[in-house]
Amino acid sequence: MRVSSLSDSRVIDLVSKYFVPVSVSRDDYQREPRGEDEKAELLRLDRERARRGLKGGNVCVFIIAANGDVLATQPVQQAYKPENLLPLLQSTIADQKLGLRSEEAIETSVAKPADAKPKSESGRVIHIWTSLDSGGNRGLSNDRVELTAPQWKAFLPPTGAKAGTSWDIPDEIASKLFQYGYPPGPQWMTKDCKVLKGTLKATLAAVSEEESSIELSGEMILKFPVGKPTEGRITAHFVGTGRVDRRKPALLSLELVSEEAEYVWYWQGKPQQRKLRIAMELER
Amino acid sequence: MYRGNLLFVVALAAILVSVALSDEAAIHKQIERIKDNEVKAWRKIPWTASLLAARRASEREKRPVFLFTYDGNIETGRC
Numbered sequence: 095m096r097v098s099s100l101s102d103s104r105v106i107d108l109v110s111k112y113f114v115p116v117s118v119s120r121d122d123y124q125r126e127p128r129g130e131d132e133k134a135e136l137l138r139l140d141r142e143r144a145r146r147g148l149k150g151g152n153v154c155v156f157i158i159a160a161n162g163d164v165l166a167t168q169p170v171q172q173a174y175k176p177e178n179l180l181p182l183l184q185s186t187i188a189d190q191k192l193g194l195r196s197e198e199a200i201e202t203s204v205a206k207p208a209d210a211k212p213k214s215e216s217g218r219v220i221h222i223w224t225s226l227d228s229g230g231n232r233g234l235s236n237d238r239v240e241l242t243a244p245q246w247k248a249f250l251p252p253t254g255a256k257a258g259t260s261w262d263i264p265d266e267i268a269s270k271l272f273q274y275g276y277p278p279g280p281q282w283m284t285k286d287c288k289v290l291k292g293t294l295k296a297t298l299a300a301v302s303e304e305e306s307s308i309e310l311s312g313e314m315i316l317k318f319p320v321g322k323p324t325e326g327r328i329t330a331h332f333v334g335t336g337r338v339d340r341r342k343p344a345l346l347s348l349e350l351v352s353e354e355a356e357y358v359w360y361w362q363g364k365p366q367q368r369k370l371r372i373a374m375e376l377e378r
Numbered sequence: 379m380y381r382g383n384l385l386f387v388v389a390l391a392a393i394l395v396s397v398a399l400s401d402e403a404a405i406h407k408q409i410e411r412i413k414d415n416e417v418k419a420w421r422k423i424p425w426t427a428s429l430l431a432a433r434r435a436s437e438r439e440k441r442p443v444f445l446f447t448y449d450g451n452i453e454t455g456r457c
Contacts, residue, residue, distance in 0.1 A: 096452055101419035113444035115423050116432035119457070121449050132429050139445070156445040160436045170448075183444075192441055203435040205427035208453075225415040233417040235455035278455040299401075309401065335402040351408045373409040 095153065095174050097233040102176040108183040112192045113157075114203060120152050143167050155179065157186050216243035218345060219377040222274040226357070227369035235278035238377075239271060249336055250343050251298045251306055263294035268312060271350075275328055275372045276318040277357055291315040294332070304341060310334035310350055320359050330355035330372055348376035420452075 099105050109115050118128075118136060142164045143150045153170035165186065172178040186192070212219050217240045224235045245267045252261060269292040276287055294312035311333055318326040334350035352372035358365050426432040429445065436443045450457030 095446065095448065096420050096455070096457060097417040100423065100446070101417050103419065106419060106422050109444050110423050113442055114426060114432045114435045114439065115444045115446075116426040116429055117446040117448065117452055118429050119449065119451055120447055128428070129430075135429055135433065136447070153448045154446075156443070156447070158433070158436065158443040158445055160440045160442065162433065165442060186442060190442060195439065195441065199435070199439050200424045203426045203431060204424040223409075223412055223416075225412050233455050234413065234415045236416070237454050237456075284456075307402070333401075333405060335405050337402075349402070349405050349409055351405050351412070371412045371415075373412040375409055 095170060098174045099176045099179045102179075105176050105179055105183065108180070108187065110200075111194050112183070112187050114195075138162075139164055155182070157182065159190075212240050214240070214242065217241060218243075218246045220271060220348070221375050221377055222271060223373045224275060224277050225371050226277050226279075227371060232277065232279045235274070235276075237274040237284075239274060241267070241270070245270070246345055246348075249296060249308065249310075249345055249348060250338055251296075251308065255298050257298050257301055260295055260297040263296060263310075263312075265292055268292040268294040268314075271374060272312075272314040272316055275314055275316050275330060275352075275355075276326075277328075277368075277370055286319050288317040289314070290317055290327075296336075299335075301340075304339070305346070306338045306340055308336040308338065310336065310348075312350070314352075318357070318359075326357060326359035328355065328357045328370060330370070332372075332374075334374070336376075345376060347378065348374075350374040416455075 120136075139156060139158065140150065143156065146164060148164065148167040149169050150167050151169045155168045155173045157165040157167070159165050166182060168179060168182055220239045220241060222235075222237045222239060226232055248263050248267050251259065255261075269289040272289050272292040273284055273287055276284075292312070292314055294310060297309045299307045299309045312331070314328070314330045314332065316328040318328055320326045330352040331354055332350050332352055334348065336348040337346040338344070339346050350373070352370070355370040355372050357368045357370045360366065426435060432443045432445070448457045
């Protein structure tokens with residue numbers, strides 16, 4: 095839905111101009127849990143949909159009247175195609191004789207951007223993006239992982255180190271990042287992923303009075319289950335760079351990118367392969 | 379002899395810094411290329427913060443709610 099009908103300009107136009115749009119994660123994955131009132135309202139809508147014999151499912155579009163009645167639904171199997179969703183929107187607009195939403199009304203109800211600050215004052219956030227190179231566009235995953243001060247300090251060169259000195263980033267820190275190196279899409283449970291191998295090595299590349307630069311290399315093997323009994327696996331080699339403020343000392347930048355990342359899973363006993371790209375970057 | 383060694387060391391350091399910079403630029407370029415795959419259009423929709431807030435706006439404006447329910451997290455592309 096995200097990369098198909100919800101990103102179709104005609105759908106965006108109608109949903110934005112004629113409806114009050116809201117999206118709800120049923121499992122609050124990676125989100126603050128919803129309140130009881132919100133859960134109760136979703137349950138009421140699900141029950142009314144079922145009572146009226148309308149199609150549904152976890153991933154579903156609901157059109158809800160101002161009085162709270164469920165006017166129509168369209169499950170993802172249909173709604174992901176704009177040619178199915180558009181007629182539903184158009185017929186609702188016509189039946190309800192809807193006029194355009196005012197700019198003021200939109201301004202009043204639109205969600206404010208989420209606070210992107212690290213949870214702890216000394217923490218640093220790493221963004222992790224993954225993208226499949228083939229097999230349909232599932233867009234980009236964009237996870238944020240916060241490293242604690244002791245964790246990001248593991249990337250700083252040891253005191254007195256000279257160019258050419260190498261050190262290992264502890265496996266638990268590398269694994270904390272690699273845990274998110276799986277493709278975007280409907281299988282998303284990070285906790286189901288298991289880092290089978292996660293190594294990162296840093297090398298001091300150059301030193302000046304104010305800054306030092308580091309180079310990084312790493313290996314990742316990530317188990318990524320995609321339904322029973324299949325088992326996905328991602329293997330990747332990483333290269334990266336970073337810059338360190340020697341006076342503070344602090345990380346100024348950190349970037350890692352995969353080379354030859356591959357995602358393999360099994361369908362009816364046969365291996366299926368896709369190229370994957372993974373990027374990581376320190377939030378500045 | 380000493381002056382020659384010093385020049386050699388300075389030149390080597392300059393080459394190392396230059397190689398480091400070019401690696402950094404190349405890696406940064408690759409990362410930007412990956413980030414370009416993001417499908418952002420759905421973010422143009424003026425999503426309301428919560429279902430209850432949407433229901434209140436719907437009552438106020440006398441117009442329907444477009445509710446999209448899903449599993450996962452649409453913000454992170456994990457859905």
